[in-house]
Amino acid sequence: MNIPFLDLGGINARDRAALITAFTRVLDSGWYVLGKEVEAFEREYAAYCGTRHCVGVGNGLEALVLILRAWIELGVLKAGDEVIVPANTYIATILAITENGLTPVLVEPDPATCNIDPARIEAHLGTRTRAILPVHLYGQTADMLAIHALAQKHGLKVVEDCAQAQGARHAGVRAGALGDAAGHSFFPTKNFGALGDAGAVTTNDDALADALCALRNYGSHRKYENMYKGANSRLDELQAALLRVKLGRVDADNQRRRDIAGRYRREIRHPEITLPVVGTNNEPVWHVFVVRAPARDALQAHLNDQGIGTLIHYPIPPHQQQAYREWKARSYPVTEQIHREVLSLPISPVMSVEQVSAVVAACNAWRGSEC
Numbered sequence: 593m594n595i596p597f598l599d600l601g602g603i604n605a606r607d608r609a610a611l612i613t614a615f616t617r618v619l620d621s622g623w624y625v626l627g628k629e630v631e632a633f634e635r636e637y638a639a640y641c642g643t644r645h646c647v648g649v650g651n652g653l654e655a656l657v658l659i660l661r662a663w664i665e666l667g668v669l670k671a672g673d674e675v676i677v678p679a680n681t682y683i684a685t686i687l688a689i690t691e692n693g694l695t696p697v698l699v700e701p702d703p704a705t706c707n708i709d710p711a712r713i714e715a716h717l718g719t720r721t722r723a724i725l726p727v728h729l730y731g732q733t734a735d736m737l738a739i740h741a742l743a744q745k746h747g748l749k750v751v752e753d754c755a756q757a758q759g760a761r762h763a764g765v766r767a768g769a770l771g772d773a774a775g776h777s778f779f780p781t782k783n784f785g786a787l788g789d790a791g792a793v794t795t796n797d798d799a800l801a802d803a804l805c806a807l808r809n810y811g812s813h814r815k816y817e818n819m820y821k822g823a824n825s826r827l828d829e830l831q832a833a834l835l836r837v838k839l840g841r842v843d844a845d846n847q848r849r850r851d852i853a854g855r856y857r858r859e860i861r862h863p864e865i866t867l868p869v870v871g872t873n874n875e876p877v878w879h880v881f882v883v884r885a886p887a888r889d890a891l892q893a894h895l896n897d898q899g900i901g902t903l904i905h906y907p908i909p910p911h912q913q914q915a916y917r918e919w920k921a922r923s924y925p926v927t928e929q930i931h932r933e934v935l936s937l938p939i940s941p942v943m944s945v946e947q948v949s950a951v952v953a954a955c956n957a958w959r960g961s962e963c
């Protein structure tokens with residue numbers, strides 16, 4: 593059986609007719625940037641997340657970049673301020689901080705959940721710390737109650753990186769409504785993906801939302817009047833129209849992912865494979881299903897031989913990237929071990945019961961590091 597890591601064509605084919613209708617509506621409207629579709633999507637996605645505002649932007653990276661930029665413009669942050677961030681995140685989270693002349697302070701994750709470890713944050717707080725940027729990695733929210741307690745105590749802003757967690761909840765509250773602001777990515781492979789690049793910010797902060805509306809559009813609230821040195825980072829009308837079609841499916845698709853994750857967690861039994869742990873108060877959406885194995889490369893080769901596609905999220909931690917070579921001498925042992933051991937199994941709303949069974953059987957049949 594051939595099981596791709598992710599069948600994106602199959603995922604979008606389910607909505608073929610509705611997507612074509614939406615495309616045709618935008619085509620015929622003659623209006624392609626910042627119009628009715630973006631406005632409607634922003635309303636609908638804010639309602640979905642449970643926030644007052646949603647501002648559509650070009651992609652997930654720019655959602656995070658522009659949140660921090662807006663706070664610089666509003667005098668909340670200034671160059672050189674420190675932002676607490678997990679050491680084992682995707683590079684975009686870190687880029688958003690350095691792009692603004694702010695300083696990322698990398699904090700090790702909890703090895704069980706792979707999310708930032710709140711118990712380790714306090715030791716990293718200094719006089720320049722102004723914000724915490726937790727990432728809801730792999731589709732599971734970070735420990736937001738503990739992070740909020742710290743943020744309140746020390747007067748810090750909290751920005752969620754929601755790129756992998758659309759629809760996830762923490763203590764009943766949706767990702768995107770768990771901080772002062774949240775950056776979302778609708779990159780095609782995410783749980784809620786467009787057919788190209790797209791992103792958004794959700795927030796209850798009126799001043800922030802107002803600044804973002806200008807910053808994404810050359811820093812302009814009114815045509816040809818520029819309040820800020822802004823960016824061109826707008827959510828397309830076309831992507832907004834397609835996302836409106838797909839929003840109706842997010843909860844059911846996430847439930848399907850939970851069902852598959854439930855089977856993996858019950859049925860994969862192997863002394864050399866560690867299954868993911870769900871933190872307290874968490875309702876994850878399993879953007880990826882990440883197991884750990886000291887002999888990870890052998891497990892990946894074995895699954896590949898069985899026709900099962902897997903990926904590594906991620907092979908190289910940010911502090912070992914060439915882009916951040918100034919951090920090369922640093923050591924983050926928990927992060928480094930995670931990067932050596934993780935492997936993402938196929939999980940998606942279009943996987944069949946038989947495919948899930950085949951992945952379970954292949955994992956359980958692995959002969960382990962001995963062979």
Ligand SMILES: *Cc1c(COP(=O)(O)O)cnc(C)c1O
Pocket residue numbers: 651652653654681682684685727753755756776777778779789790791
């Ligand atoms: C995908 C992703 C991003 C960036 O989103 P883009 O839309 O690709 O720019 C940021 N953070 C995390 C954790 C991601 O997975």
